[in-house]
Amino acid sequence: MHVNMDGQGPLHAQLTRALKAAMFAGRLGEGGRLPATRQLARELGLSRNTVLAAYEQLRAEGFVRGQVGSGSFVTPPVKPEALPSPAQVEHPPQSAFARRGRRFHDHATMPGRATPGMRYAFSYGVPYTNPALTTAWARELGRAAAYTPPNYPMTQGLPALREAVCDYLARRRGVRAAPADVLIVAGTQQAMALTARVLLDVGESAVLEEPHYTAMREVLQIHGAQVEAVEVDAHGLRLDRLPAAPPKLVCVTPSHQFPSGVVMSLERRLELLAYASRHDCWIFEDDYDGEFRYDAQPLAALRSLDRDGRVVYVGTFSKALFPSLRLGYLVMPPGLQRDYLNAKWQDDFGSSAIEQAALANFMADGGFERHLRRAGRALLERRGALLAALSRELGDALHVADSRAGMHLVAWLRRADPEQGNALILAAREKGLDLYSIAPYYQRPPPQAGLLMGFASMSVAEIEQAVQVFATCMRERGLA
Amino acid sequence: MHVNMDGQGPLHAQLTRALKAAMFAGRLGEGGRLPATRQLARELGLSRNTVLAAYEQLRAEGFVRGQVGSGSFVTPPVKPEALPSPAQVEHPPQSAFARRGRRFHDHATMPGRATPGMRYAFSYGVPYTNPALTTAWARELGRAAAYTPPNYPMTQGLPALREAVCDYLARRRGVRAAPADVLIVAGTQQAMALTARVLLDVGESAVLEEPHYTAMREVLQIHGAQVEAVEVDAHGLRLDRLPAAPPKLVCVTPSHQFPSGVVMSLERRLELLAYASRHDCWIFEDDYDGEFRYDAQPLAALRSLDRDGRVVYVGTFSKALFPSLRLGYLVMPPGLQRDYLNAKWQDDFGSSAIEQAALANFMADGGFERHLRRAGRALLERRGALLAALSRELGDALHVADSRAGMHLVAWLRRADPEQGNALILAAREKGLDLYSIAPYYQRPPPQAGLLMGFASMSVAEIEQAVQVFATCMRERGLA
Numbered sequence: 001m002h003v004n005m006d007g008q009g010p011l012h013a014q015l016t017r018a019l020k021a022a023m024f025a026g027r028l029g030e031g032g033r034l035p036a037t038r039q040l041a042r043e044l045g046l047s048r049n050t051v052l053a054a055y056e057q058l059r060a061e062g063f064v065r066g067q068v069g070s071g072s073f074v075t076p077p078v079k080p081e082a083l084p085s086p087a088q089v090e091h092p093p094q095s096a097f098a099r100r101g102r103r104f105h106d107h108a109t110m111p112g113r114a115t116p117g118m119r120y121a122f123s124y125g126v127p128y129t130n131p132a133l134t135t136a137w138a139r140e141l142g143r144a145a146a147y148t149p150p151n152y153p154m155t156q157g158l159p160a161l162r163e164a165v166c167d168y169l170a171r172r173r174g175v176r177a178a179p180a181d182v183l184i185v186a187g188t189q190q191a192m193a194l195t196a197r198v199l200l201d202v203g204e205s206a207v208l209e210e211p212h213y214t215a216m217r218e219v220l221q222i223h224g225a226q227v228e229a230v231e232v233d234a235h236g237l238r239l240d241r242l243p244a245a246p247p248k249l250v251c252v253t254p255s256h257q258f259p260s261g262v263v264m265s266l267e268r269r270l271e272l273l274a275y276a277s278r279h280d281c282w283i284f285e286d287d288y289d290g291e292f293r294y295d296a297q298p299l300a301a302l303r304s305l306d307r308d309g310r311v312v313y314v315g316t317f318s319k320a321l322f323p324s325l326r327l328g329y330l331v332m333p334p335g336l337q338r339d340y341l342n343a344k345w346q347d348d349f350g351s352s353a354i355e356q357a358a359l360a361n362f363m364a365d366g367g368f369e370r371h372l373r374r375a376g377r378a379l380l381e382r383r384g385a386l387l388a389a390l391s392r393e394l395g396d397a398l399h400v401a402d403s404r405a406g407m408h409l410v411a412w413l414r415r416a417d418p419e420q421g422n423a424l425i426l427a428a429r430e431k432g433l434d435l436y437s438i439a440p441y442y443q444r445p446p447p448q449a450g451l452l453m454g455f456a457s458m459s460v461a462e463i464e465q466a467v468q469v470f471a472t473c474m475r476e477r478g479l480a
Numbered sequence: 481m482h483v484n485m486d487g488q489g490p491l492h493a494q495l496t497r498a499l500k501a502a503m504f505a506g507r508l509g510e511g512g513r514l515p516a517t518r519q520l521a522r523e524l525g526l527s528r529n530t531v532l533a534a535y536e537q538l539r540a541e542g543f544v545r546g547q548v549g550s551g552s553f554v555t556p557p558v559k560p561e562a563l564p565s566p567a568q569v570e571h572p573p574q575s576a577f578a579r580r581g582r583r584f585h586d587h588a589t590m591p592g593r594a595t596p597g598m599r600y601a602f603s604y605g606v607p608y609t610n611p612a613l614t615t616a617w618a619r620e621l622g623r624a625a626a627y628t629p630p631n632y633p634m635t636q637g638l639p640a641l642r643e644a645v646c647d648y649l650a651r652r653r654g655v656r657a658a659p660a661d662v663l664i665v666a667g668t669q670q671a672m673a674l675t676a677r678v679l680l681d682v683g684e685s686a687v688l689e690e691p692h693y694t695a696m697r698e699v700l701q702i703h704g705a706q707v708e709a710v711e712v713d714a715h716g717l718r719l720d721r722l723p724a725a726p727p728k729l730v731c732v733t734p735s736h737q738f739p740s741g742v743v744m745s746l747e748r749r750l751e752l753l754a755y756a757s758r759h760d761c762w763i764f765e766d767d768y769d770g771e772f773r774y775d776a777q778p779l780a781a782l783r784s785l786d787r788d789g790r791v792v793y794v795g796t797f798s799k800a801l802f803p804s805l806r807l808g809y810l811v812m813p814p815g816l817q818r819d820y821l822n823a824k825w826q827d828d829f830g831s832s833a834i835e836q837a838a839l840a841n842f843m844a845d846g847g848f849e850r851h852l853r854r855a856g857r858a859l860l861e862r863r864g865a866l867l868a869a870l871s872r873e874l875g876d877a878l879h880v881a882d883s884r885a886g887m888h889l890v891a892w893l894r895r896a897d898p899e900q901g902n903a904l905i906l907a908a909r910e911k912g913l914d915l916y917s918i919a920p921y922y923q924r925p926p927p928q929a930g931l932l933m934g935f936a937s938m939s940v941a942e943i944e945q946a947v948q949v950f951a952t953c954m955r956e957r958g959l960a
Contacts (some may be wrong), residue, residue, distance in 0.1 A: 009651050017654070020780075060775065062746025089789070091815035094728075094762070097677045101822030129630045138625035141834065145618035150609045150802030171489045174497070186666070186828035193827050197577045204575075219826050248574075266542025282574070295540065300500070309569070322630030324833035335571035342581030346699050347673050348666035352832055353804035354621065 003044065011046060012053035019058060023074055034064060034072040096202070097222065104221035111214050111440035112452070119432035120466035124259075124408045124454035127319050128375045128382075136367050137321070137358070144357035153353035155345045157184025157329070161356045164363035165315075165329045173255075173290055174300040175313060177331045183340050184351050187328045188288060191314040192216055194330070194347065196223035198339045199249050199282050199312075206249040209237050211441035213258050213286070216251055225249070229443035232257055236264030239271050246279035254302050255290040259410055259441050259452050261403020269302055276310040282333070283311045289319040289406040291372055292379050309333045317359065319407065320372060327355060379407060385460040386453065389467035397480035407456035410438060413449040415479050421449020424477055433469045483524065491526060492533035499538060503554055514544060514552040576682070577702065584701035591694050591920035592932070599912035600946035604739075604888045604934035607799050608855045608862075616847050617801070617838070624837035633833035635825045637664025637809070641836045644843035645795075645809045653735075653770055654780040655793060657811045663820050664831050667808045668768060671794040672696055674810070674827065676703035678819045679729050679762050679792075686729040689717050691921040693738050693766070696731055705729075709923035712737055716744030719751050726759035734782050735770040739890055739921050739932050741883020749782055756790040762813070763791045769799040769886040771852055772859050789813045797839065799887065800852060807835060859887060865940040866933065866947065873951035877960035887936035890918060893929040895959050901929025904957055913949045 003018040005011075019034075034040075037055060041048040055072050058064045066072045093099040112124045156162070162179035169175040185191045192215070200206065202224030208217055210229035220227050230241045237252055250272065254264035264272075276283050285302045303313035316328035332340045344350065362368045390398055390411065399412040413421055418439055425435045438450035455463060474480035483498035485491075499514075514520075517535060521528040535552050538544045546552045573579035592604045636642070642659035649655040665671045672695070680686065682704030688697055690709035700707050710721045717732055730752065734744035744752075756763050765782045783793035796808035812820045824830065842848045870878055870891065879892040893901055898919055905915045918930035935943060954960035 013651075020654075056775075060743075062749075088814045090818070091813075093819060094679045094816065095677060095681045097681075098679075098816075098819040098822070101819055101826065105822045105825060126631045134626060138622040141625050142618040142622040145621050146614060148804060150804050151606045152798075152803045153806070171493070186832075189826070190828045197575060199574045199578075201575045201577075222822070222826050263540075269542075318632075323632045323829075324628060324630050326633070326828060326830070326832045333571075334568045336574065336578075338570070339573060339578040339581055342578070342585045342702070345585060346581065346669070346702050347827065348670045348806060349803075350806070352666075352806045352835060355832060355835065 005044075012050045012057070015044070015046065015050060015054035016057045019054060020063060023063060032074045034074065036071070096224065100222045100224060105218050112436055112454075115429060115434045117432075118429065118434040120458065120462060120469060121434035122408075122436060122451070122453040122455065122466065123434060123457060124436065124452055125318075125323065126454070126457040127322055127407060128378050128456045129322050130374070130378070132374070133321070133371050136362065136371070140358035140362045140367070141354065144354045144361060148354045148357045153350040153356065155341055155350040157182065157351065158353060158356040158360055160360035160364070162329075164360050168363060168368075169315070169331070173287065173315075174304045175331065176304060177313075181331050181334070181337070183330045183332055183337075183344055184356060185314075185328050185330050185344065186326045186348070186351055187318055187323070188286060188314055188316045189215060189219070190344075190347065191312075191316075191328055191330045192219045192284070193223075194340060194343045195249070195284055195312055196220055196225065197343050198336060200225050204249075205243065205245065205247040206251065207237075207242060207247045208251050208443075209253065209257060210443055211259055211438065212251070212443075213253070213288075214440055216286070217443070220249075220251075227443075232260055232262055234262060236262055236268040237272065239268065239275055242275070246275075246281055249282045249284060250276065251284040251286065252302070253286045253288065255287050256403060256405040258286070258288060259408065259438060261401055261405070261410060263403075263405075264302075269305055273302065273306055273308070273310065277308040281310070285311050285313045287313065287315050290315070291320045292376055292407060293405045294380055294383065295404045303331055309335050312336075320368070320375075321359075325355065325359075327351060327359060379456060382455045382458065382460060382463055383409070385463045386455045386467065389464050393467050393471035394474060394480050397474060408452055408454040411451045411453055413451070413474075413479055416449035417447065418445060418449050420477065420479065421451075424449070424473055424479060427477060428470060428473045431469050431473060433466055433473070435470070485524075492530045492537070495524070495526065495530060495534035496537045499534060500543060503543065512554045514554065516551075576704065580702045580704060585698050592916055592934075595909060595914045597912075598909065598914040600938065600942060600949060601914035602888075602916060602931070602933040602935065602946065603914060603937060604916065604932055605798075605803065606934070606937040607802055607887060608858050608936045609802050610854070610858075612854070613801070613851050616842065616851070620838035620842045620847070621834065624834045624841060628834045628837045633830040633836065635821055635830040637662065637831065638833060638836040638840055640840035640844070642809075644840050648843060648848075649795070649811070653767065653795075654784045655811065656784060657793075661811050661814070661817070663810045663812055663824060664836060665794075665808050665810050665824065666806045666828070666831055667798055667803070668766060668794055668796045669695060669699070670824075670827065671792075671796075671808055671810045672699045672764070673703075674820060674823045675729070675764055675792055676700055676705065677823050678816060680705050684729075685723065685725065685727040686731065687717075687722060687727045688731050688923075689733065689737060690923055691739055691918065692731070692923075693733070693768075694920055696766070697923070700729075700731075707923075712740055712742055714742060716742055716748045717752065719748065719755055722755070726755075726761055729762045729764060730756065731764040731766065732782070733766045733768065735767050736883060736885040738766070738768060739888065739918060741881055741885065741890060743883075743885075744782075746780075749785055753782065753786055753788070753790065757788040761790070765791050765793045767793065767795050770795070771800045772856055772887060773885045774860055774863065775884045783811055789815050792816075800848070800855075801839075805835065805839075807831060807839060859936060862935045862938065862940060862943055863889070865943045866935045869944050869947035873947050874954060874960050877954060888932055888934040891931045891933055893931070893954075893959055896929035897927065898925060898929050900957065900959065901931070904929070904953055904959060907957060908950060908953045911949050911953060913946055913953070915950070 005014040005018050037048055037051040041051045064072045093102055114121050114123045162182040165182050166177050166179055169177055205226040206220050208229045209232045217227055228243055231238045303311045313331035317325055401410040428435045436452045438452050439445040485494040485498050517528055517531040521531045544552045573582055594601050594603045642662040645662050646657050646659055649657055685706040686700050688709045689712045697707055708723055711718045783791045793811035797805055881890040908915045916932045918932050919925040
């Protein structure tokens with residue numbers, strides 16, 4: 001009898017696999033008798049115990065029946081065919097959720113995605129990190145692993161982390177929240193998904209800013225929301241342009257509009273809150289990079305002005321630390337805490353406890369604030385270098401919509417329409433420079449070409465070199 | 481002028497907060513003029529720069545207007561009322577999802593939840609851990625933190641971890657999967673939630689085993705599925721009891737039925753696969769603790785017999801390592817990969833990269849297998865101690881449905897109805913022993929009292945002492 005042993009793992013396991021393969025291949029027919037254990041052991045040069053263990057395993061799995069001594073028979077239902085391999089056909093979507101996922105989540109044009117092999121990239125979403133942070137974080141993780149209990153974490157998040165977040169919010173964002181109001185989430189993405197589930201039924205309407213964070217639109221659309229993007233002016237979302245039928249949810253980035261950089265004025269904030277109370281709608285306040293400001297403290301959040309419990313306030317550690325961490329927080333409206341906790345529970349029970357404990361300690365120890373100060377200084381310098389280089393090299397060929405906050409700015413190409421802008425991006429890639437159009441961040445793309453320019457992940461020298469390449473491309477294409 | 485500074489953080493920030501509080505409290509009326517900076521600085525004993533910084537901040541946030549030198553005025557829209565604090569009313573659920581969450585997720589009776597302050601607990605769900613694992617894991621995390629890129633992780637999971645999982649599945653579970661088939665998820669809970677979204681529309685039907693994992697039922701119900709629990713016999717799910725209208729999804733635990741311990745026979749497995757192909761339905765195979773068997777190798781998975789691509793195979797590291805980790809994996813049916821990836825993307829973009837990298841390295845290095853062997857030996861010993869102590873102390877007062885796998889067994893109280901069983905559980909708590917009824921794991925609870933007894937997290941000595949307490953309670957209540 002021929003059996004193919006694959007040399008991986010214990011001999012009895014190899015033999016079990018080989019015998020199964022022989023059955024599936026039809027070399028051990030239906031109802032067929034397996035060789036006696038002594039005989040097979042001799043044939044294969046194995047100990048009898050090895051063969052006995054393999055037969056026992058086949059018996060336990062139901063592949064053979066019979067008792068030791070009276071012979072082992074292949075169980076009838078196993079048809080002598082080839083080893084199965086699942087069919088490779090793509091199925092139609094099996095749920096409305098899956099159908100909307102295929103329709104609305106556009107892998108191909110996920111904005112901000114870096115092109116591989118580029119020498120320079122003005123990418124947005126990779127924050128400032130440095131070896132000190134890496135070292136500190138490795139140390140915190142190692143420490144937290146030593147004392148974090150192994151059991152299921154609290155769904156709402158570790159109390160120590162929620163306390164540290166409240167302290168941070170009070171000091172740096174003017175948000176007064178109690179640990180009981182805070183839900184630890186797997187980044188802003190989970191905060192959005194939970195909010196869509198808790199607040200929206202299929203067909204209900206949600207308003208986004210125009211331009212806006214594309215993933216927010218896709219998450220809402222995947223949940224079946226009717227999404228409308230409403231223009232932003234110099235004071236923030238234009239409430240006078242809201243649809244006649246009030247939406248159920250309004251998603252805003254008041255402290256630093258994404259991606260335009262506008263700060264929502266106090267008047268507009270109070271108007272929006274009054275609108276939400278009047279029309280029984282909800283506000284998603286995405287404070288994604290309020291840590292980094294270059295003129296004054298972070299502005300007071302909508303949540304801190306909210307008397308009616310209408311604001312879902314969301315912050316993330318993706319910008320303040322790094323996005324591979326997947327941790328953020330959500331300040332729940334008092335009237336919906338139970339629903340948010342249920343939604344988080346059904347999603348994943350709760351976020352990873354060791355990372356939460358490490359972060360709580362990093363915040364309580366002051367390491368987090370030290371990193372923020374260091375990052376803030378570096379970002380200030382990099383932003384200054386980018387602004388100076390753009391002004392020096394390209395002057396009035398660009399209109400830079402500076403924002404005094406965050407990790408990116410928006411540069412409009414005065415002499416380029418969108419098509420010329422796209423041609424420029426392709427030409428820059430030829431020279432090893434990755435540029436990012438602002439168009440995907442619009443529901444109705446603007447008539448002018450614009451770029452979203454992240455400056456957090458390049459050094460000052462790299463920024464200056466990258467701007468040189470950028471300027472060369474602009475000149476070659478007659479845009480500067 | 482009276483301002484209350486709270487002593488927290490920089491002086492200018494304290495002053496900003498105090499001035500805002502004064503405005504909200506009506507002490508600085510609408511259109512009112514703020515004191516000149518020099519004057520306020522003198523009054524409060526602050527430097528003029530501190531006051532200037534606070535005024536600048538209030539201006540940036542829109543609370544005051546006017547220029548330095550010409551006076552600063554409180555901006556009209558700020559009404560002189562008390563500092564806002566969101567209303568504490570509970571809202572009605574805002575979506576059908578939230579409504580079902582409130583209805584079906586029963587915080588009060590979450591089974592297996594440990595009672596605080598107990599000396600002994602036969603709790604299920606806390607696995608075997610030891611200082612060697614803690615040390616190894618701390619080291620792996622520290623290492624991985626040093627080389628894991630900070631940017632957003634791949635939605636599908638780190639390639640190195642998916643490769644390690646495939647290798648492990650092939651060697652230990654008989655599942656052949658390619659890294660492209662594997663999705664890294666935040667534990668079984670996320671695997672269930674993703675599956676509910678990808679496969680089920682509201683009102684579609686799903687079958688669970690009876691008894692079953694309660695969280696699975698709740699997740700399906702929260703997603704609006706019509707859930708039916710179908711009896712399990714000595715060979716697994718009774719296919720002859722499936723509802724007349726075929727369900728869209730069948731959820732099973734073939735390698736170790738939870739919580740009964742039954743192993744699904746090969747015949748039943750092949751029948752179930754044929755049923756799924758015939759009726760165009762899907763199988764969720766939850767292989768939650770297949771790592772630990774006490775007689776033979778883990779049984780071959782349904783997925784390894786699946787020719788038609790109907791099986792969603794799910795494994796978790798909550799049992800093999802520990803549940804605070806929140807990592808698991810899902811082998812996607814080939815025809816639904818895009819939908820699972822979309823669903824994971826919208827949920828959280830992807831799981832935490834450092835923990836994935838640490839786990840990939842732990843698996844590749846052999847540390848994971850070493851831990852599994854050590855845990856397997858410890859569990860074998862603890863299980864043996866529990867079985868021996870129960871038999872010695874309680875003899876035929878119990879029927880132990882032994883299962884030769886996993887980290888728990890089921891003990892039926894021969895002389896107790898459910899009410900007597902609940903009274904016993906309360907009496908045991910008085911003596912510092914936490915016992916867990918099996919009733920919550922049933923849709924239609926059985927007429928007899930039964931206990932789910934986890935043995936992974938107590939030492940042999942603790943198990944023996946806990947059984948003594950248990951036996952005393954049984955005798956005192958006339959049940960033994």
